[in-house]
Amino acid sequence: MSSVLIKNESRLGLKLVAPAVGIIGLLVIYPILFNLYLSFFDVQLNGNKTFVGLDNYTQLLGNPRYYHSVGVSVIYLIGTVIGTTVLGLAAAILMNQTFRFRNLARGLILLPYFAPVISVVFGWQFIFDPVNGIYNHVVVDVLNLTNERENLIGNPDSALFVVILFDIWKHFPIAYLLFLAKLQSVPKDLYEAAAIDGQNPWGRFWHVTLPELKFVIATVVLLRVIWNLNRFEDVYLLAPNVETLPIFTYYQAFAGIVDQGAAAAISVIQLLVLVGLIWLYVRKVLKW
């Protein structure tokens, strides 16, 4: 190719990416830097700010509520990451079998993932409703496990587990899709060879399926951690009393005594963790 053509091509390329990159630069990259700047100020909702140096950070690190929300986030992350990965894998293996109505079943189990959070949270709230919900009906009236109807979502401690279950329900389909795509590409003769070697189904799973899926599992786990670290709506809309880090940040920034500078400081710390995780993902998973 002549140098004129190369020049033309690169000029066209830059022209085509310019609008998208411009918007992303203005509304993602710049805000990240602006956020860092804001974290050194006392910021009001109306935009007034006064420089306070590192005060936001020192106050934050001395705030027990911050550590509490870090703790809640960690439990939430462990529960949801393990839950989605295991259920996603199990569902993928199940849906990889041949059976009647398989396409229908494959479509139906994707529903939770695509449904608007705002709609499905009400369904879940009704299920756990202390007066009308099916959960209390089964636990109290049918199984007689306890005598009292409990408000699981009203109590932050038990609500955390409802939120974890909800998140698994909502997000295992994406893990399932990734696993299924990989399972379908595992060569059949590997299983046949293992069967000839005398492996039972469990052995075939352990010696063939798992090693083949190793990279996808790592991808799913890391992506779940990254996504759930930022997860806001699913938690807040189902149980606003479960204070994971994003919820805590939201309360700091927009509710009660507004302290946007502190919220900016939390975001900066969280972003550093996130960048580490993304780096891990790009280095270890994408280039494995």
Place this chain on the structure above:
Amino acid sequence: MMNKRTPLQSVILYTLVLALVIFCVFPFLQILSTSLKHPIDWGNPSLIPRILHLDAYKELLGLMPAKEIDVPASIQRLLDNPALSAEKKQMLLAKFSSGGDVFPFGRYMLNTFVISFITGICSTFLASLAAYAIARLRFPAQSLMANGVLFVYMVGGVLLMVPLYQMSVNVGLASSAGGTIFSLFLIYLIQTLPVAMYMLGNYFRTIPFSLEEAAMMDGCSRVEAFWRIIMPLSKPMLFTVFIYCFVIAWNEYLFASVFLKQYQDFHTLPLALQTLFTSKNAIWDRIMAASMLTLLPVIICFMLANRHLSGGLTDGGVKG
């Protein structure tokens, strides 16, 4: 080949599949069932309503006849007084038919539809240009941009809510309804652009380059080749990406709540439903009917786009 399943294995398989499907679908059935139940029926654990009760839907869709207003006897006597002008009577009546009870569902749905539709169109268009360039052309900083898209997509909205809000305050956009909606549109654009670029980039790479080459030999310029060859070939994927962006905007709550809180007329459905739920006149059948109606467009979109969506999301495995 694998040995055939024994009857027992078949039973286990179908049981597990059924259990999984029920687990996934049950909350949806619960929403549908409650939306159709009469309030006296809520405690009934069965999913099938004893009496079909469509009032909640009728009310939301504005099909209810105007409610009979309960007026105390003393006021009723006043109203019956022919000396009172019609205007005064209206004012008196208005006091008793509390306006807080009206939930303009249609308006919220229209708001949400308009902003989601515009977001979907703009995002798909801008992303197709950028994705084509990144997938096909050589230019400076190309690989940086290809990787940058990934990074940007993983920075969640929560991390950006404070700076974005402060930016719109500083620029003055947050002080008017129009400016607020424009800010929200821009935010939805950046929430959808990276994933749209990613999905389209992957798709463009699967189209053989020889097609463009042939077009260019026939005298098409690069831009013409993109417009006449690549875009028509990508129609199904463009549609899928549009649907995906549309649904992201349709479902978004966080930024809508931050920006639109004070502009009640411009609330989107997620925000309106949450407000309805936390308000005192939250009634399960109404909430559930509203949820059902919010859900429906998404399920329709999903059925339209399902074929390409699953593949588009998993190729490379980014979205979570």
